[in-house]
Amino acid sequence: MTERKVRVRFAPSPTGPLHIGGVRTALYNYLFAKQNGGDFILRIEDTDQTRFVEGAENYIVESFKWLGLKFDEGVGIGGDYGPYKQSERKELYKKYAIELVEKGWAYYAFDTAEELDALRKQYESEKKNFQYDCNTRKGLRNSLSLNKQEVDELLAKDVAYVIRFKFPENEDIHLDDLIRGHVKMNSSLLDDKVLYKSDGMPTYHLANIVDDHLMCISHVIRGEEWLPSCPLHVMLYKAFGWEDTMPKFAHLPLLLKPDGNGKLSKRDGDRLGFPVFPLQWTDPKSKEVSSGYRESGYLPEAVINMLALLGWNSGTEQEIFSLDELVETFSIDRISKHGAKFDLEKAKWFNHQYLQKVEDEKLVIDFQKDLKSRDIEIVDESKLIAIVGLVKERCNFVKDFWDNSDYFFVAPETYAEKALKKRWKEGTSERISFIATEIAKIEDNNLWADNAEEFIMKYISDNELNMGQIMNSIRLAVVGDTKGVNMLDILKILGKEEIVSRLNTAAKKIGL
RNA sequence: GCCCCGUUCGUCUAGUUGGCCUAGGACGCAAGAUUUUCAUUCUUGAAAUCAGGGGUUCGAAUCCCCUACGGGGUACCA
Numbered sequence: 001m002t003e004r005k006v007r008v009r010f011a012p013s014p015t016g017p018l019h020i021g022g023v024r025t026a027l028y029n030y031l032f033a034k035q036n037g038g039d040f041i042l043r044i045e046d047t048d049q050t051r052f053v054e055g056a057e058n059y060i061v062e063s064f065k066w067l068g069l070k071f072d073e074g075v076g077i078g079g080d081y082g083p084y085k086q087s088e089r090k091e092l093y094k095k096y097a098i099e100l101v102e103k104g105w106a107y108y109a110f111d112t113a114e115e116l117d118a119l120r121k122q123y124e125s126e127k128k129n130f131q132y133d134c135n136t137r138k139g140l141r142n143s144l145s146l147n148k149q150e151v152d153e154l155l156a157k158d159v160a161y162v163i164r165f166k167f168p169e170n171e172d173i174h175l176d177d178l179i180r181g182h183v184k185m186n187s188s189l190l191d192d193k194v195l196y197k198s199d200g201m202p203t204y205h206l207a208n209i210v211d212d213h214l215m216c217i218s219h220v221i222r223g224e225e226w227l228p229s230c231p232l233h234v235m236l237y238k239a240f241g242w243e244d245t246m247p248k249f250a251h252l253p254l255l256l257k258p259d260g261n262g263k264l265s266k267r268d269g270d271r272l273g274f275p276v277f278p279l280q281w282t283d284p285k286s287k288e289v290s291s292g293y294r295e296s297g298y299l300p301e302a303v304i305n306m307l308a309l310l311g312w313n314s315g316t317e318q319e320i321f322s323l324d325e326l327v328e329t330f331s332i333d334r335i336s337k338h339g340a341k342f343d344l345e346k347a348k349w350f351n352h353q354y355l356q357k358v359e360d361e362k363l364v365i366d367f368q369k370d371l372k373s374r375d376i377e378i379v380d381e382s383k384l385i386a387i388v389g390l391v392k393e394r395c396n397f398v399k400d401f402w403d404n405s406d407y408f409f410v411a412p413e414t415y416a417e418k419a420l421k422k423r424w425k426e427g428t429s430e431r432i433s434f435i436a437t438e439i440a441k442i443e444d445n446n447l448w449a450d451n452a453e454e455f456i457m458k459y460i461s462d463n464e465l466n467m468g469q470i471m472n473s474i475r476l477a478v479v480g481d482t483k484g485v486n487m488l489d490i491l492k493i494l495g496k497e498e499i500v501s502r503l504n505t506a507a508k509k510i511g512l
Numbered sequence: 513g514c515c516c517c518g519u520u521c522g523u524c525u526a527g528u529u530g531g532c533c534u535a536g537g538a539c540g541c542a543a544g545a546u547u548u549u550c551a552u553u554c555u556u557g558a559a560a561u562c563a564g565g566g567g568u569u570c571g572a573a574u575c576c577c578c579u580a581c582g583g584g585g586u587a588c589c590a
Contacts, residue, residue: 197588228585394551468548483550
């Protein structure tokens with residue numbers, strides 16, 4: 001067999017915002033495609049009309065734009081294998097379903113949803129489990145149990161029907177998963193899945209196989225929730241006679257809730273204080289808002305890096321990877337087999353790492369928005385750049401900047417009590433106000449701060465004082481707390497007038 | 513219930529052909545150093561009897577079996 005071109009697809013259904021687990025699936029697909037010089041395709045699987053959610057498709061497209069994962073083909077991009085939205089391919093599927101019926105691999109079933117529901121309930125009451133399969137299908141209303149004339153009549157009368165796959169009896173179905181290795185399941189245990197619904201739409205199973213085949217998909221990399229139905233998919237390839245070009249499968253482990261049990265779900269994020277969605281999402285019906293990574297201040301590169309390492313590792317001790325580096329080092333056989341719990345602390349750490357790499361000038365743009373929302377008049381930009389440069393190393397997010405630099409913008413109105421007790425003793429006010437008057441006399445040029453500091457040092461040594469005590473008092477007077485960057489930098493940025501004023505205010509207010 | 517997948521520090525994981533594993537790294541946590549403060553940074557430390565029990569073997573986290581636990585599936589959802 002000749003080596004096929006690598007073509008992978010990410011195929012979400014537009015039933016809501018894209019979940020972070022889905023993003024990871026897409027990322028792994030992307031990395032695999034790019035590494036192999038292949039194509040990365042976006043297909044929208046909107047075969048369930050009842051679950052369609054307004055805006056979800058656009059949300060998916062926007063999310064990937066933000067994340068910087070580019071599709072080569074698909075919805076919104078185009079390509080030679082379109083259309084890429086399954087609802088637009090609707091006409092196509094029926095003929096394949098019928099082909100399967102004609103080949104004896106599928107059959108018409110006329111049972112209504114209500115009839116089947118009733119059957120399930122009945123079985124349940126007998127503590128048994130109902131399954132539409134090789135054991136029960138003969139007793140149900142379908143083209144296997146009914147004679148040909150009856151079936152033709154029903155079809156002619158336009159009675160609602162579905163087409164179900166006919167699993168052969170007692171046959172072992174083998175599957176080689178790239179992550180899990182060899183998996184075997186017996187056909188008798190599998191149920192006759194609906195392939196074609198009574199509303200004229202295919203189910204996932206049919207549409208998926210037909211489209212993957214038609215779009216020449218070489219590898220299917222998807223979540224583990226699909227593993228149980230993979231034998232059906234393998235059988236479908238066989239039934240259609242497409243075994244030669246059947247894609248290779250890789251079933252990814254799931255992302256789990258950080259606390260209790262179960263897979264990560266929509267609600268977990270805001271319940272536990274972290275986003276599960278790349279972008280903020282407002283539910284069109286309930287108007288409920290779910291937070292997004294973007295709005296929470298995460299950098300897309302950090303999200304990608306964090307996600308990549310959640311279930312995969314390079315085998316080295318490297319943890320920080322650019323997208324390009326990931327493309328280079330990624331490999332399916334280094335994906336772990338077990339589910340991974342999301343770790344908020346590590347996510348923050350990743351963002352911290354990436355935040356440090358962003359130029360101060362760029363960060364200033366976002367910081368200014370934050371300042372504006374706080375009604376802070378924008379000081380000159382070079383000052384802002386300097387502040388960001390001093391402060392960012394202690395922050396995980398741009399939104400942390402404020403707490404670490406507020407004293408640059410507003411003079412303290414109160415002084416932290418704990419700090420006062422420790423840093424402001426009898427006679428401190430007197431000393432501080434003396435220092436204020438003295439440094440006020442220093443000529444106000446760009447050497448002022450250095451000269452002021454020099455004076456303070458001299459004052460300390462002349463008076464045989466504890467240096468820390470005086471410097472900390474100054475910090476307290478200027479900042480209002482024990483926090484803050486290097487004192488000389490604060491002196492420089494705030495300038496003579498402001499510093500002198502704050503020192504005098506503190507001396508007066510605190511007294512002692 | 514039945515079927516499938518999994519199980520190494522609190523979390524993400526290394527460990528891929530059994531011996532170099534007295535199990536390594538990262539996040540988080542603790543202590544110390546630097547910073548006269550806070551934070552960053554750096555160093556050190558605590559933290560997994562490799563889910564449990566049986567095998568196989570000179571030797572098992574690594575192979576086999578059983579049990580337990582976790583996850584997924586079991587829809588005219590994807």
